[in-house]
Amino acid sequence: MAIEDLDIVIIGAGMGGLSSALALAKKGFKNISIYETASNLGFVGAGIQLAPNMARILDRLGCWADIEKEAVDMKETSIRQGATDNELGLVDLQYIRSTYNYPHMVGHRSSLASSLFKGCKAEKNITFHFSTAASHVSLFPSPSFTAKPRSGTPYTVKADILLGADGIKSPTRTAMLKDLNVSAQIIDTDQASYRIMLKRSEMEYDPELLALIDSDRVTRWIGEKRHIIAYPVSSKQIYNLSTLQPDTNFAAAPSETYTTKGSKPEMMRVFEDFCPMVKRMLDLVPEGEVCEWKLRVHSPLPTWVHGSTALVGDACHPTLPHLAQGAAQAIEDAAVIAVVLSKCPDGSKESVNKALRVYERVRKDRAERLVEMAAASGRAMHLGAGKEQEERDKLFRQLKGENKGVKVPDKWADADVQKSIYGVDIAQVAEDTFWETFTSFDRGIAASL
Numbered sequence: 001m002a003i004e005d006l007d008i009v010i011i012g013a014g015m016g017g018l019s020s021a022l023a024l025a026k027k028g029f030k031n032i033s034i035y036e037t038a039s040n041l042g043f044v045g046a047g048i049q050l051a052p053n054m055a056r057i058l059d060r061l062g063c064w065a066d067i068e069k070e071a072v073d074m075k076e077t078s079i080r081q082g083a084t085d086n087e088l089g090l091v092d093l094q095y096i097r098s099t100y101n102y103p104h105m106v107g108h109r110s111s112l113a114s115s116l117f118k119g120c121k122a123e124k125n126i127t128f129h130f131s132t133a134a135s136h137v138s139l140f141p142s143p144s145f146t147a148k149p150r151s152g153t154p155y156t157v158k159a160d161i162l163l164g165a166d167g168i169k170s171p172t173r174t175a176m177l178k179d180l181n182v183s184a185q186i187i188d189t190d191q192a193s194y195r196i197m198l199k200r201s202e203m204e205y206d207p208e209l210l211a212l213i214d215s216d217r218v219t220r221w222i223g224e225k226r227h228i229i230a231y232p233v234s235s236k237q238i239y240n241l242s243t244l245q246p247d248t249n250f251a252a253a254p255s256e257t258y259t260t261k262g263s264k265p266e267m268m269r270v271f272e273d274f275c276p277m278v279k280r281m282l283d284l285v286p287e288g289e290v291c292e293w294k295l296r297v298h299s300p301l302p303t304w305v306h307g308s309t310a311l312v313g314d315a316c317h318p319t320l321p322h323l324a325q326g327a328a329q330a331i332e333d334a335a336v337i338a339v340v341l342s343k344c345p346d347g348s349k350e351s352v353n354k355a356l357r358v359y360e361r362v363r364k365d366r367a368e369r370l371v372e373m374a375a376a377s378g379r380a381m382h383l384g385a386g387k388e389q390e391e392r393d394k395l396f397r398q399l400k401g402e403n404k405g406v407k408v409p410d411k412w413a414d415a416d417v418q419k420s421i422y423g424v425d426i427a428q429v430a431e432d433t434f435w436e437t438f439t440s441f442d443r444g445i446a447a448s449l
Contacts, residue, residue, distance in 0.1 A: 002346070003341060004029050008161045008162075009161070014113075015330045026061060030125045032125055036130050041113055041114075046242060048108070052103070053328055067115050070107065071111070072232050074103070075094050078219050079220050082221040083273050099422075137175035143158070143162030165313050173316065176306045188296055194262060194290065195241075195293060198238065200237045200239070209280065261290070264285060264286075335427040339434065362430045
């Protein structure tokens with residue numbers, strides 16, 4: 001059977017699932033199905049940073065123009081002491097557009113998701129199954145799972161290729177690791193996050209707050225074991241804040257719990273030693289609208305691929321938010337999957353497996369390197385008083401001069417780190433290396449005989 005005629009089933013309609021479906025449809029695949037537990041995508045969520053490596057792929061998928069219309073082009077990032085609002089460092093971001101052909105923009109997560117969904121709905125070869133959970137995933141002899149409609153009779157879904165884009169609690173990953181008799185420990189980071197969206201109408205009566213939402217700046221206020229990152233989105237009609245602080249409210253919660261209704265007094269207590277302006281912003285959040293997310297990751301997996309099944313996005317490389325690359329890395333996964341499957345010479349299980357292993361070879365080391373880098377950046381941001389903090393702040397201060405060689409402690413803002421992320425066209429890497437990597441698996445088999 002021709003590779004384009006195979007039945008490709010995707011579990012999960014998040015960023016990884018939607019972009020995988022759309023990228024595959026653009027490559028001519030004819031039978032793509034997405035199963036999603038939610039009744040609809042809802043398009044809720046907070047702000048999201050739209051880095052050039054993500055924008056490049058979205059542009060090729062035909063989604064970028066709509067997203068760019070209401071996104072905000074960030075010209076600089078300011079790192080500031082949480083307690084005093086004193087600026088520690090200022091990093092110019094204007095060079096990014098000319099260097100990488102796309103700017104560093106920020107937007108609303110719903111804008112990204114809705115644009116991808118719109119693109120998918122325009123493709124006749126993509127079918128959605130909402131309100132349908134996946135369970136009892138089996139990978140051999142061919143991928144299959146039990147589909148459980150919210151109202152209806154469970155049924156079996158069979159696939160030629162299964163993509164598990166089903167998040168950090170991925171049943172696909174669970175089935176894969178069980179099959180391989182290995183485990184990947186879920187790691188509790190002991191950190192949690194408040195995600196806040198303030199309307200322009202709530203901020204415009206305070207001159208300091210109005211200046212923030214009118215700026216083209218990403219601002220990060222840092223303190224011991226805590227920080228807040230903030231920027232305007234939605235044509236500067238919304239100001240997005242994302243915090244990170246020690247986890248106290250999930251300690252007694254069940255392991256499967258990742259969100260909880262937050263307490264405004266508790267949120268204010270966590271940041272009680274931050275400057276008055278920050279506290280005024282936090283005080284604008286209505287009592288009933290405080291939500292807190294628990295941050296968990298898992299240890300690196302031994303593989304992302306087993307048979308004709310592959311993992312995508314948070315199912316295989318969940319990350320902390322300090323590099324703003326979570327969604328971007330899932331979208332990179334999608335772009336590479338579409339390339340390797342489109343170049344697969346036939347639809348045999350052996351060829352599909354080798355093609356998916358090329359995907360893993362292109363993506364795994366890069367994604368896991370960025371996961372670790374994000375964790376390291378978070379550790380640097382959260383130093384308490386002492387020599388290490390003094391050395392960090394000294395580096396930040398040097399950024400205010402003309403010392404372009406300074407390594408930025410906030411890795412997201414470091415030019416060398418940006419080059420290693422934004423400067424890589426991962427789809428082109430897959431194109432350029434596919435055949436050499438694909439055929440190397442044959443040589444490896446022959447050498448083992």
